Amino acid sequence: MQRRDFLQLAGLGGGAIFSASLAGCATAGRPQDEFYFVQLSDAHWGFQGPPNPDARGTLPKAVAAVNALPKAPDFIVFTGDLTHTTDDPVERRRRMTEFRQVVSDLKVKTVHFMPGEHDAALDRGAAFKEMFGDTYYRFDHKGVHFIALDNVSDRGTTLGAEQLAWLQAELAKLDRDAPLVVLAHRPLFPLVPKWDWHTRDGEQALALLMPHPNVTVFYGHIHQEHHQMTGHIAHHSARSLMFPLPAPGTAEKPLPVAWDPAAPYRGLGWREVEVEGAKTERVEHAVSAT
Amino acid sequence: MKRRQLLLMGVAAGAALSGARAQTPREIEVTAQRFRFTPNVIPLKAGEPVVLLIRSLDFAHGFFVPDLDLRTDLMPGRVIRLAFTPPAPGRLAFLCDNFCGDGHEGMDGHFEVA
Numbered sequence: 369m370q371r372r373d374f375l376q377l378a379g380l381g382g383g384a385i386f387s388a389s390l391a392g393c394a395t396a397g398r399p400q401d402e403f404y405f406v407q408l409s410d411a412h413w414g415f416q417g418p419p420n421p422d423a424r425g426t427l428p429k430a431v432a433a434v435n436a437l438p439k440a441p442d443f444i445v446f447t448g449d450l451t452h453t454t455d456d457p458v459e460r461r462r463r464m465t466e467f468r469q470v471v472s473d474l475k476v477k478t479v480h481f482m483p484g485e486h487d488a489a490l491d492r493g494a495a496f497k498e499m500f501g502d503t504y505y506r507f508d509h510k511g512v513h514f515i516a517l518d519n520v521s522d523r524g525t526t527l528g529a530e531q532l533a534w535l536q537a538e539l540a541k542l543d544r545d546a547p548l549v550v551l552a553h554r555p556l557f558p559l560v561p562k563w564d565w566h567t568r569d570g571e572q573a574l575a576l577l578m579p580h581p582n583v584t585v586f587y588g589h590i591h592q593e594h595h596q597m598t599g600h601i602a603h604h605s606a607r608s609l610m611f612p613l614p615a616p617g618t619a620e621k622p623l624p625v626a627w628d629p630a631a632p633y634r635g636l637g638w639r640e641v642e643v644e645g646a647k648t649e650r651v652e653h654a655v656s657a658t
Numbered sequence: 659m660k661r662r663q664l665l666l667m668g669v670a671a672g673a674a675l676s677g678a679r680a681q682t683p684r685e686i687e688v689t690a691q692r693f694r695f696t697p698n699v700i701p702l703k704a705g706e707p708v709v710l711l712i713r714s715l716d717f718a719h720g721f722f723v724p725d726l727d728l729r730t731d732l733m734p735g736r737v738i739r740l741a742f743t744p745p746a747p748g749r750l751a752f753l754c755d756n757f758c759g760d761g762h763e764g765m766d767g768h769f770e771v772a
Contacts, residue, residue: 523720525755623764
């Protein structure tokens with residue numbers, strides 16, 4: 369029995385399963401390189417306000433839910449805005465220290481962190497680098513290449529020439545047909561430019577990725593699920609762990625959706641991503657009040 | 659050269675792009691300060707060349723008009739001249755597109771083009 373089948377039978381987690389392809393799921397054998405990881409995003413640790421009366425409790429709830437998964441993920445990615453922005457460099461580091469303390473309760477110890485603009489834009493990533501390391505990097509796992517991009521440390525939301533050159537060099541080392549997962553905070557495509565939901569030079573990154581036939585992008589920033597294709601590249605945004613934002617372009621400003629006491633934590637969540645070769649399958653989880 | 663770069667070259671380029679060389683562009687002063695533009699609603703006329711004189715008081719904000727693919731950085735203490743001609747009636751959003759802190763997401767405004 370595969371993990372997904374087990375989840376469905378057990379009804380665990382309140383997750384909803386989405387897949388581009390389920391081929392192979394019915395086979396008895398489990399390919400050795402199949403694995404899954406968890407994406408957490410936009411915790412905004414340090415935020416206080418009516419959009420989340422449980423601002424200090426929501427991330428711990430997600431940590432507990434991940435720890436309760438019947439089979440541990442191979443690793444966890446955190447796609448930015450770990451903390452809520454502050455002008456005070458001391459307070460920024462205090463929030464990052466607290467955040468790190470909260471997520472240290474995760475049983476899975478391999479966690480790949482990425483910055484969001486709230487973490488990194490005001491000091492160009494200085495505090496993030498001190499606490500979490502590089503802001504962009506590559507790692508490989510069971511035949512799948514992962515590339516984490518930084519489109520936030522520059523206040524102007526650019527990747528910049530240096531990072532684009534690095535990306536080009538990294539991609540040149542790879543087999544073009546190999547599965548490739550790109551992680552970022554902001555959308556690499558122009559989702560809603562009038563809300564600043566884009567990456568100013570994202571099209572250059574996408575142009576570099578286009579020759580690779582098996583690319584999937586997971587990102588955060590917009591505090592909700594959103595799924596879009598640019599050519600053959602699939603882009604999936606994740607829910608937040610602090611407050612949801614309006615659906616793309618549907619409000620005057622991209623400001624937090626009001627907390628609903630009748631449906632606490634509505635719109636907040638995280639996801640599992642199963643990877644089997646070039647196929648990915650998402651299992652979406654809502655943050656639960658219990 | 660990209661259209662965006664042309665637009666950023668200043669009054670002469672803006673006027674040339676609009677095809678309105680004979681008109682003297684109307685100048686409009688705009689102030690940028692965390693986390694607002696003043697004014698944040700600016701009436702314009704379609705086809706009328708204008709020059710925004712934008713002064714930032716506190717931060718290297720950005721000024722971005724997505725529908726015109728027009729943007730510039732604002733350096734504190736300097737007046738940035740941004741020339742353009744609104745092509746048609748309607749509403750044109752503008753916003754700060756350099757992350758400037760807690761409130762950045764609400765730093766925007768729009769042109770009302772008659």
